[in-house]
């Protein structure tokens with residue numbers, strides 16, 4: 001099962017509707033400081049159900065919605081969709097292609113959709129848990145965090161092994 | 166007042182007698198991972214009186230003495246000397262050139278010398294405090310530590326300004 | 331459950347030792363089960379020794395050596411239990427060119443089973459990419475993405 | 488004492504704002520005196536806003552932006568109270584090439600009064616050096632130092 005596409009709009013610095021196509025293998029994201037590379041990684045974690053504020057560098061829901069700049073008005077909604085190839089049915093769901101969407105409004109409300117039908121956050125989490133997509137903390141290594149696994153407490157490192165079990 | 170020379174022997178990975186000449190301006194230290202660049206910075210902090218174990222990556226005195234490798238026997242002493250130009254008498258001492266030496270033995274004992282006469286650690290610290298050499302925590306920025314000033318508690322950041330005052 | 335942990339621990343341990351030796355061209359590393367906590371479960375400690383060097387704590391390793399050791403453990407976890415997707419954000423920042431080379435070699439091997447998304451400034455890492463996206467931000471402070479070929483990329487740092 | 492703190496704070500604040508604007512080619516930054524602690528002394532907070540962007544917490548800044556902001560504060564402290572010697576260990580690690588360029592420009596200006604010893608892997612930083620030392624480690628795991636010219640240096644990362 002692999003990631004085919006990422007659609008981002010209104011999420012953090014992505015005020016414009018933006019699409020990234022992915023292929024199996026290695027995709028590199030490059031560019032100068034402050035342009036939005038880590039924001040791309042954040043959008044992936046976010047649509048997979050992440051809500052830890054420190055990990056997303058967002059203290060409240062509002063922080064992930066495009067806040068505006070001196071040349072562009074703020075937006076009211078952040079929306080990220082990932083399209084996954086499911087032809088081998090990694091995900092326990094009928095479709096050959098699965099689209100998961102998450103939206104956030106300034107009210108603080110979050111919406112989740114799977115193939116355009118509204119679901120609850122727990123449905124999204126359960127779906128991915130069975131396929132182990134991005135559920136393991138070792139599937140994401142944040143900027144400046146690479147050494148963290150070395151300074152974990154022994155019990156937290158044990159938890160990492162347990163995740164892999 | 167500036168640093169003219171650094172002599173290192175037996176300190177961390179510097180088993181051989183090693184000398185670095187410095188000029189005013191910018192000196193860059195380069196090289197592959199694990200070769201000893203940070204150890205050079207450590208030797209400077211160490212000879213200036215640093216003893217915070219985490220900063221020096223050394224839990225006890227012994228850790229700064231060359232521990233040996235599979236091809237080289239361990240050593241018994243670590244010695245670092247810095248030679249400072251004092252022609253403008255930044256340092257409150259008679260000489261035009263000041264040599265500060267620090268030695269450490271496996272017994273845990275540390276020795277300090279200023280122009281080859283034995284002194285106590287506090288004499289070294291007092292000498293540098295008056296000239297403000299390397300006493301300010303902002304005179305050294307360790308590897309991976311650059312962002313630390315941003316995550317300091319407000320009172321610690323105040324202390325930084327007070328050092329500069 | 332305890333059985334599964336033991337099996338997984340054994341696999342991760344073997345893979346960690348293997349990746350470490352590949353990255354350091356020698357040396358030894360292993361995971362050890364340490365003291366048990368209040369639930370009777372042992373913690374996991376890391377022991378790492380680059381080739382020819384005396385065994386010391388992890389704190390004695392250089393910045394780049396620590397990065398490599400951490401990546402070796404990460405890759406061992408991925409090998410033991412492949413995640414379909416893995417996102418790495420500038421994990422090669424502290425590595426010199428030779429070490430980046432070894433890192434990307436193992437990365438390519440793992441990319442058979444795991445899809446990697448890698449944020450990097452390093453040219454050697456970018457050279458191994460199947461797809462490259464360049465992110466830019468204009469005067470309006472809005473991010474834009476452009477699909478790039480290797481020849482278009484001009485990073486240096 | 489309180490008077491000296493106020494004067495220093497004012498200077499550091501001005502310099503911090505200046506370095507930040509130089510590094511970000513615009514934007515604003517300042518230090519603010521915050522709540523007083525149990526001794527009645529106020530803490531020092533940082534407020535930083537890159538050009539055109541909405542003001543947010545420091546946590547919203549990117550990795551490179553955080554590095555630059557921290558260096559701006561460091562340089563402001565050095566400007567307010569020059570230290571004869573300053574040692575920087577890979578502070579340019581997270582910076583892209585353009586930002587390294589601005590960093591070294593301010594560094595050279597400060598090097599009139601402060602002697603800098605800089606550990607780096609970055610070519611642009613190395614190009615500004617008056618002296619270059621290469622550190623190597625042989626099979627015996629002993630460090631050796633060699634004085635280098637710019638043409639001898641082949642770092643890339």
Ligand SMILES: Nc1ncnc2c1ncn2[C@@H]1O[C@H](COP(=O)(O)OP(=O)(O)OP(=O)(O)O)[C@@H](O)[C@H]1O
Nearest residue numbers: 012033034035036037038039065066067549550551
């Ligand atoms: N809600 C938001 N609205 C608008 N802009 C935002 C929002 N959240 C973050 N940003 C902007 O995104 C930028 C950070 O982007 P990001 O962290 O992805 O940079 P980066 O490309 O990873 O850079 P670096 O190489 O320095 O790590 C910040 O400058 C910030 O102003």
Ligand SMILES: Nc1ncnc2c1ncn2[C@@H]1O[C@H](COP(=O)(O)OP(=O)(O)OP(=O)(O)O)[C@@H](O)[C@H]1O
Nearest residue numbers: 177198199200201202203204230231232392393394
């Ligand atoms: N007491 C000691 N005896 C012998 N070797 C030591 C001692 N202390 C540290 N070392 C060795 O020095 C090496 C670390 O050197 P250092 O931290 O200076 O590397 P570096 O050049 O800064 O690398 P990087 O680019 O990865 O930061 C370690 O591999 C360690 O084994």
Ligand SMILES: [Mg+2]
Nearest residue numbers: 038143549550
């Ligand atoms: Mg980033």
Ligand SMILES: [Mg+2]
Nearest residue numbers: 203308392393
């Ligand atoms: Mg180092």
